[in-house]
Amino acid sequence: EDKVVQSPLSLVVHEGDTVTLNCSYEVTNFRSLLWYKQEKKAPTFLFMLTSSGIEKKSGRLSSILDKKELSSILNITATQTGDSAIYLCAVVWGTSYGKLTFGQGTILTVHP
Amino acid sequence: NAGVTQTPKFRVLKTGQSMTLLCAQDMNHEYMYWYRQDPGMGLRLIHYSVGEGTTAKGEVPDGYNVSRLKKQNFLLGLESAAPSQTSVYFCASRTGGSYNEQFFGPGTRLTVL
Numbered sequence: 001e002d003k004v005v006q007s008p009l010s011l012v013v014h015e016g017d018t019v020t021l022n023c024s025y026e027v028t029n030f031r032s033l034l035w036y037k038q039e040k041k042a043p044t045f046l047f048m049l050t051s052s053g054i055e056k057k058s059g060r061l062s063s064i065l066d067k068k069e070l071s072s073i074l075n076i077t078a079t080q081t082g083d084s085a086i087y088l089c090a091v092v093w094g095t096s097y098g099k100l101t102f103g104q105g106t107i108l109t110v111h112p
Numbered sequence: 113n114a115g116v117t118q119t120p121k122f123r124v125l126k127t128g129q130s131m132t133l134l135c136a137q138d139m140n141h142e143y144m145y146w147y148r149q150d151p152g153m154g155l156r157l158i159h160y161s162v163g164e165g166t167t168a169k170g171e172v173p174d175g176y177n178v179s180r181l182k183k184q185n186f187l188l189g190l191e192s193a194a195p196s197q198t199s200v201y202f203c204a205s206r207t208g209g210s211y212n213e214q215f216f217g218p219g220t221r222l223t224v225l
Contacts, residue, residue: 006154009152020115034214040220041218041221042202042216042217042218043155043202043216044216045214045215048213054214069132088154088155090155090214098168099122099157099160100157100214101157101171102147102154102155102157103155104152104153104154108207
């Protein structure tokens with residue numbers, strides 16, 4: 001069964017800490033992996049990783065795709081309270097129609 | 113450019129009632145998706161469409177129907193609502209191909225009593 005699994009499911013840290021969120025996948029014909037941040041409403045796009053683009057960075061956030069281990073990590077350094085959110089991983093796979101499966105999400109809480 | 117919009121934003125139904133959720137996008141996207149989000153479950157795909165006039169089942173299609181009569185609109189129908197369908201529903205769209213992000217609508221919070 002094709003699936004996407006995120007860990008941990010929840011994480012509580014203090015401002016200034018560094019966090020690492022994990023996403024592993026078992027799908028047929030992997031095409032790309034996307035990270036989203038969800039606060040109170042709709043998810044907002046962070047990164048897309050593909051076979052030709054396995055590392056992305058934007059400010060304090062960075063992400064790496066490990067094609068051998070079928071996984072990805074999302075790092076957030078010097079966390080701030082505004083980083084508190086649900087972080088979702090999604091994998092595009094299958095035929096060229098690009099079916100997309102989400103993981104359960106990681107709830108990150110950053111305390112002042 | 114409104115992006116992806118959803119109507120309504122909130123709705124309360126009684127068991128057995130029917131309703132239709134409307135998703136509209138003005139980005140000329142080929143692919144459109146309907147998801148439901150429940151606590152601890154992430155986003156689960158209900159149905160999706162890869163073009164006008166086409167629809168396909170996702171992970172949790174039972175109890176839902178969809179139609180894509182126009183490229184810009186994707187409708188999600190509940191014929192006979194059940195309490196298990198209480199959830200937040202998100203619509204999303206993207207251009208064709210495998211390497212493009214999805215754009216999400218603001219969501220519809222549905223409660224079935």
